[in-house]
Amino acid sequence: MIQLNGLTKRYGETVAVDHLTFTVQPGLVTGFLGPNGAGKSTTMRMIMGLDLPTSGTVTITGRRYHELRHPLRTIGAMLDARAVHPRRSAYKHLLYLAQSNGIPESRVGEVLELVGLADAADRPAGGFSLGMGQRLGIAAAMLGDPPVLLLDEPINGLDPEGVLWARNLMRGWGAEGRTVLVSSHLMSEMALTADRLVVIGRGRLLAEGDIADFTARGSVVVVRTPDAGHFARRLALAGAFVEPGETGELLVKGMSPPDVGRLAAAENVTLYELSIREPSLEEAFMELTRDAVEWGAAR
Amino acid sequence: MIDAGALKAEWTKFSSLRATMALSVAAVLVSGLFGWMFSNAAAAEYATLTPQERLGFNPVELGMRGIFLVQVLLAGLGALIVSTEYGSGTITASMAAVGRRGRLLAAKAGMTVLSALPVSVASIVLMFTVSQSTLAAGGAPAATPGDTTAIQLLLGGPIVLTLISLFGLTLGVLLRSTAAAVNFSVVFLLLPILSGVMPGFLQVVVRFFWPNAAPFQAMYGAENVPDLLGYGLIVAFVVVMLAAAYVRFTRKDA
Numbered sequence: 001m002i003q004l005n006g007l008t009k010r011y012g013e014t015v016a017v018d019h020l021t022f023t024v025q026p027g028l029v030t031g032f033l034g035p036n037g038a039g040k041s042t043t044m045r046m047i048m049g050l051d052l053p054t055s056g057t058v059t060i061t062g063r064r065y066h067e068l069r070h071p072l073r074t075i076g077a078m079l080d081a082r083a084v085h086p087r088r089s090a091y092k093h094l095l096y097l098a099q100s101n102g103i104p105e106s107r108v109g110e111v112l113e114l115v116g117l118a119d120a121a122d123r124p125a126g127g128f129s130l131g132m133g134q135r136l137g138i139a140a141a142m143l144g145d146p147p148v149l150l151l152d153e154p155i156n157g158l159d160p161e162g163v164l165w166a167r168n169l170m171r172g173w174g175a176e177g178r179t180v181l182v183s184s185h186l187m188s189e190m191a192l193t194a195d196r197l198v199v200i201g202r203g204r205l206l207a208e209g210d211i212a213d214f215t216a217r218g219s220v221v222v223v224r225t226p227d228a229g230h231f232a233r234r235l236a237l238a239g240a241f242v243e244p245g246e247t248g249e250l251l252v253k254g255m256s257p258p259d260v261g262r263l264a265a266a267e268n269v270t271l272y273e274l275s276i277r278e279p280s281l282e283e284a285f286m287e288l289t290r291d292a293v294e295w296g297a298a299r
Numbered sequence: 300m301i302d303a304g305a306l307k308a309e310w311t312k313f314s315s316l317r318a319t320m321a322l323s324v325a326a327v328l329v330s331g332l333f334g335w336m337f338s339n340a341a342a343a344e345y346a347t348l349t350p351q352e353r354l355g356f357n358p359v360e361l362g363m364r365g366i367f368l369v370q371v372l373l374a375g376l377g378a379l380i381v382s383t384e385y386g387s388g389t390i391t392a393s394m395a396a397v398g399r400r401g402r403l404l405a406a407k408a409g410m411t412v413l414s415a416l417p418v419s420v421a422s423i424v425l426m427f428t429v430s431q432s433t434l435a436a437g438g439a440p441a442a443t444p445g446d447t448t449a450i451q452l453l454l455g456g457p458i459v460l461t462l463i464s465l466f467g468l469t470l471g472v473l474l475r476s477t478a479a480a481v482n483f484s485v486v487f488l489l490l491p492i493l494s495g496v497m498p499g500f501l502q503v504v505v506r507f508f509w510p511n512a513a514p515f516q517a518m519y520g521a522e523n524v525p526d527l528l529g530y531g532l533i534v535a536f537v538v539v540m541l542a543a544a545y546v547r548f549t550r551k552d553a
Contacts, residue, residue, distance in 0.1 A: 048395050050553040071398040079395075083388035085316065092315040093389075100308035100396040140392065 001026055001179055002047060002148060006056035009042050009203075016042045018203035019056065024181045026147070029174040031194030031211075032183040033285065039203035040183040041079070044152050047181075048077050060148055070101040076141035077150040081133040081157075086126025090117055090136050093125055094143060103144055111139040116165075130157030138166070148179040155189055167193050187285035199288050206288050214284045221252040221260055224273035231269045238263055249273065305397050305406035306413075309380070312393075313410055319379050323414060326372040327421045333365020334426035335433050342437025358441050359448045360519035362430025366456070367492060369422050370463045370511060371485055376418070377411045377467030378480035385475040391553050400549045407468060408541065415464035419457035427453060448520035455530065459514040462537045463488070466510075469537075472544035491515075510536035 002024040009017040017039040024030045034040050045051040047058050049065030060068065060075050068074050084093050094108045112118045115135040120128070125136060134157050141149055151170070155163050170193055173180045184190050190197060190211075197214060199207045207214070222245065225231050232242045232250055240255035252260060257274055264271050279287075313319050341361035348356065384390040397403040427442075427449065435441040442449045470480040491512035494505040507516055507523050510533050517529025 045391075045553070048391075049398065050391050050394060052550070052552060066399050068398050072396055077395060079391060080388060083391055085312075085383060085387040085389055087317065088312075088315050092311055096308040096311035096315075097392060097396050099311060100302075100305050100393070102304050 031190035072144035078137035081137035084125040309410035330422035334429035338430035338433040345439035374467030374484040377464035378471035381471035382477040419460035423456040469540035469544040
């Protein structure tokens, strides 16, 4: 479990992270979403004890980072996959991390095998492709078999097969009861990977909840009828909010499909279609972060 | 005090990069070379001296002049132990792995001593042996390992060079860059050589009482600086630098 409490980071006048409070629960994959520059990486660096908070606290399984005796056995992270010395082999890179946490050397071979880098173990990491670098970063995170995992944009640079592999890996960790926090700026990816979402923009918490909550929030009832004009007025009188759709259908908010159906029956209106349209997670995300995009294109 | 696992990790980092290993070997080889060059020149000069001038001939000081250049390599070695981590970005992985930063800095200081001390011993012994035998072969007076001055040099020299390597480490921490740390250390450590062009008072300070000049004076058995002051100056200086590095390392963002 990771708990953030009023976590704040200022750089001079700029507030990168603004009183963030949320809890990352074990047994789930939590997606950490926000547009570029929202403060995701700074938050993750504060969780890892790399950047010091201006105020607020963050604890991992109840303890602050610097209180962990062998941190890699509690929390494994991939923050920047390129942070490997280009002339050092993948094996030696993992070996020194293992040694610093009293992890047996045999584990190094194990994680290299797990991420599919066993054959590249002795090659200098500088020659790795972006995808191989990501795999090495994931291997480093797994080294201490930690109950908490933190990954910053792990999908970047992976080929489609790698994306699928990483997704299954993360879902597997969640199923094993681990705490998994994954940042991404791609809502569509999180829709497939995460159970819960934490959305931030300009350093502030915008929304937090189960994936289903996000899509349900903006759902619309679609009604298609030959008496569109008449029925629209009846719906509005009954308290619903109605908009015309692009192909003559009615988009109804604020009324459930059963109530729309009952009203149609009472009014003797023929319905060709009565359905629910859930917005894509992408749309929900855009809606949430519209005001928080720091470098948005002019609208 | 120093965490065994963290120190082991430092050794793996040190030994898995060619730059740090090559620099260690280079320091020893360069010591032998400079020992021969400076003593060869000194022996030739000795032949031309008057009997009066010959009384002031200090074979240890003249033969060991190359120390001024070897110290720069050792400072670079110390700097590399941390600056390669800033250069490649692995410092974040190392800090995250060790957790408490003081522990990581202690391990790095430990690694600096463990690498610099053997290199310093080898460098000083080789330079001493080569220079004194070259002087003797050239018909000039030479020190033997049993002389008081020679004992001072052989015992004190490696410690002073190791302290200078720790100074290099602190520069790496404070400047977070190999180039900046090496440039700064070169200027700082070679300043005593350039003291000749400085005005009177400053010249005395830099030539005899600069943090590295003072212990060298003591090492050579020169009369200008009391031994205790010479060694005390470099120890105090490195302690202050380590304290500054500790504050920067532990209180600032990675």
